[in-house]
Amino acid sequence: MDGARRKPTRLIALMNQKGGVGKTTTTVTLAAAYARAGRSTLVVDLDPQAHATLHLGVDPAAVESSVYDVLLDPGSGLEGRVHQIAANLDLLPAQTDLAAAEVELANAPDRNRRLTEALATAAGRYEFVLFDCPPSLGLLTLNGLVAAREVIIPMQAHFLALQGVGKLLQTVQLVSQSVNPRLRVTGVVLCMHDTSSTHTQEVVADLEAFLAEQRALDVPWKHARVLRPAIRRNIKLAECPSFGQTIFDYAPGAPGAADYTALAEGMLREWDAMLERRTDAQPTAHAPAPPDAPDAPPEVVTRIATPAPSPAPSDTSSIPTGSAV
Ligand SMILES: Nc1ncnc2c1ncn2[C@@H]1O[C@H](COP(=O)(O)OP(=O)(O)O)[C@@H](O)[C@H]1O
Ligand SMILES: [Mg+2]
DSSP: OOTTSOOOOEEEEEOOSSSSSSHHHHHHHHHHHHHHTTOOEEEEEOOTTOHHHHHTTOOGGGOSSOHHHHHHOGGGOSTTTOEEEETTEEEEOOOTTHHHHHHHTTTOTTTTSHHHHHHHTTTTSOSEEEEEOOSSSSHHHHHHHHHOSEEEEEEOOSGGGGTTHHHHHHHHHHHHHTTOTTOEEEEEEEOSBOTTOHHHHHHHHHHHHHHHHHTTSOSTTTTOEEESSOOBOOHHHHHGGGGTOOHHHHOTTSHHHHHHHHHHHHHHHHHHHHHHHOOSOOTTOOSOOOSOOOOOOHHHHHHHHSOOOSSOOGGGTTSOTTOOO
């Protein structure tokens, strides 16, 4: 787009400590959509279950070197470890031994920054790097949060899905207050969405009201919003991982392909518009950080992470009673 000037890298962690909410599907499919739009994209599989690796058609058992080796020896970089999946689409795969990295690195002083260090060796090679985080808030997710500039939260819009979001935001807050002050929550992707359900509509309305209230606070999710379109429940999306194919190869005419394409296009438009606005290039900037917000006072997190009491205080009144948001 801008010829001589090197494009910054947009680093996004797809994070939710709940399993089965759509993290991997969203990581892999958004990445494939960016790649199809001509954007050089890397998927980093940070989950020992290696679902993103499998979904992209790579057998974790046959992988010789993976994100595990990168974490143990970040100085050795990505060379020889990245698999090209398609034009513009690369994968840094996971293996099941990745689970051992949490234990092996437990006492390493730089244990949270290892991925950041390794990615620095590939600086400028990718326009998008997407981290598929495991369903936990452990060391692997932390490495993703430290390496990323943005967090996207895949979520299903039902009442229980909101539980745990407070804990998730608290983790983002802790990382942003320590190792990665520029980390921001971009928004929520609604996965396996059922627009016809009244309950779903109520949960989305509650979530949007909650996010709107947060705009008054100085928190990393100040500008977070529900990203559109929501991804409809679509059986083709559930089928394609077992064929090692993205939806664009497996069922390009399916609603899942249309939804993720539209989501990716919207994000690309905003990203390009942001880059255009930044006519004075900032040499080390990476991401579309919305206007910088000063760090929030710690009590903000404590309050959000606390289950709402029955006479809800005004700032949590839009969250369903009993939710941990
Ligand atoms: N929009 C969707 N419609 C139908 N099935 C989906 C959709 N999104 C994800 N799935 C399926 O739901 C399951 C959980 O999704 P996944 O992306 O693996 O979640 P996570 O990574 O959060 O555990 C998988 O079997 C996946 O294929
Ligand atoms: Mg997953």
